[in-house]
Amino acid sequence: MLEKLKHKLKSIKEKLSAKIRETTEQEEAEPVAPPEHPKLLRVKRTVKGVFRRKISESDLDDVLWDLHVSLLESDTALPVAQEIIQYVKSELVGKELELGKDPRKLAESLLRESIRRVLMKGGHIDLFRLIEQKRGEDKPAVIVFFGVNGVGKTTTIAKVAKMLMDRGYRVLLAAADTFRAAGIEQLEIHASKLGIPVVKQRRGADAAAVAFDAVAHARARHYDVVLVDTAGRMQTDVDLMDEMKKIVRVIKPDLKIFVGDALTGNDAVEQAQTFDREIGIDAVILCKMDADARGGAALSISYVTGKPILALGTGQRYEDLVQFNPDLILNAIFAD
Numbered sequence: 255m256l257e258k259l260k261h262k263l264k265s266i267k268e269k270l271s272a273k274i275r276e277t278t279e280q281e282e283a284e285p286v287a288p289p290e291h292p293k294l295l296r297v298k299r300t301v302k303g304v305f306r307r308k309i310s311e312s313d314l315d316d317v318l319w320d321l322h323v324s325l326l327e328s329d330t331a332l333p334v335a336q337e338i339i340q341y342v343k344s345e346l347v348g349k350e351l352e353l354g355k356d357p358r359k360l361a362e363s364l365l366r367e368s369i370r371r372v373l374m375k376g377g378h379i380d381l382f383r384l385i386e387q388k389r390g391e392d393k394p395a396v397i398v399f400f401g402v403n404g405v406g407k408t409t410t411i412a413k414v415a416k417m418l419m420d421r422g423y424r425v426l427l428a429a430a431d432t433f434r435a436a437g438i439e440q441l442e443i444h445a446s447k448l449g450i451p452v453v454k455q456r457r458g459a460d461a462a463a464v465a466f467d468a469v470a471h472a473r474a475r476h477y478d479v480v481l482v483d484t485a486g487r488m489q490t491d492v493d494l495m496d497e498m499k500k501i502v503r504v505i506k507p508d509l510k511i512f513v514g515d516a517l518t519g520n521d522a523v524e525q526a527q528t529f530d531r532e533i534g535i536d537a538v539i540l541c542k543m544d545a546d547a548r549g550g551a552a553l554s555i556s557y558v559t560g561k562p563i564l565a566l567g568t569g570q571r572y573e574d575l576v577q578f579n580p581d582l583i584l585n586a587i588f589a590d
């Protein structure tokens with residue numbers, strides 16, 4: 255996961271720490287007193303911090319340009335790359351750096367912090383609190399998943415269902431991908447493996463009606479959660495977008511989750527923006543992180559959409575879903 259990004263940032267970290275070291279050591283190396291007056295030298299040394307040169311913007315030009323290029327090559331969205339660079343710059347330019355502090359540590363902590371900030375830009379969402387709250391009202395939490403074709407929606411629903419069942423919640427699935435016959439079947443296969451009931455109708459049925467039935471059933475039978483699968487659609491497909499809007503209008507879900515494929519990089523970010531504009535999204539799940547070497551989507555999607563990443567898909571097994579935490583990404587990028 256994120257091998258290429260890791261490799262690139264490692265090289266940036268080395269360059270940045272070399273630059274910090276160079277700037278601070280230059281001053282240390284400068285003779286502060288002629289050697290024939292060792293006493294004077296001692297006095298000067300005790301206050302050498304005063305003579306230290308601060309890092310200027312031009313000192314960092316090269317390394318920040320490299321960082322910019324590396325981020326864009328990793329498919330990071332431009333405003334996100336700019337924000338990361340701005341943070342590193344603002345923490346260094348004009349600052350007196352403590353001599354003796356390990357420049358590599360400083361470089362890494364600046365890069366880490368800049369990335370942590372963009373990852374957290376969309377805030378945080380607590381799925382379990384939402385479910386508990388609905389439970390208190392004796393209503394199911396209704397969660398709809400949408401995104402373009404083949405990104406991993408149905409698999410993700412199965413993973414989320416398993417995670418919730420493992421925590422003791424009663425889960426019901428709604429097969430509202432009525433567009434393809436296989437859409438219903440794929441959800442049913444997962445459901446039967448996991449032992450979860452599915453509300454479905456025939457292919458071509460009104461997707462909103464299927465979702466509505468599922469919610470009604472869940473209310474009547476006191477299910478804790480309803481997970482609604484929908485047809486994969488291109489964000490440019492007006493009919494399917496309208497179908498999605500209708501589902502949302504009819505069942506008023508508690509959570510609308512955009513599912514994206516990390517491998518598609520900036521496309522996933524743009525899709526999320528379009529879905530948010532058209533339908534409104536509350537959170538993001540990024541799938542296929544296990545296969546993604548570049549990391550641009552993970553770095554950008556929360557910052558650009560202003561929505562939190564809820565979880566990451568990290569493989570094809572039901573267990574391969576991890577709740578999002580910025581340290582997951584940061585540790586993958588900065589692991590030794």
Ligand SMILES: Nc1nc2c(ncn2[C@@H]2O[C@H](COP(=O)(O)OP(=O)(O)OP(=O)(O)O)[C@@H](O)[C@H]2O)c(=O)[nH]1
Nearest residue numbers: 403404405406407408409486541542567568569570
């Ligand atoms: N490596 C990996 N593969 C994944 C992950 N999530 C889903 N997949 C695979 O991606 C493929 C598509 O997954 P689906 O769940 O069918 O995608 P979908 O969005 O429901 O597709 P449509 O219903 O056709 O729109 C399947 O082969 C999944 O096994 C993941 O986190 N990692």
Ligand SMILES: [Mg+2]
Nearest residue numbers: 407408431437
């Ligand atoms: Mg599907």
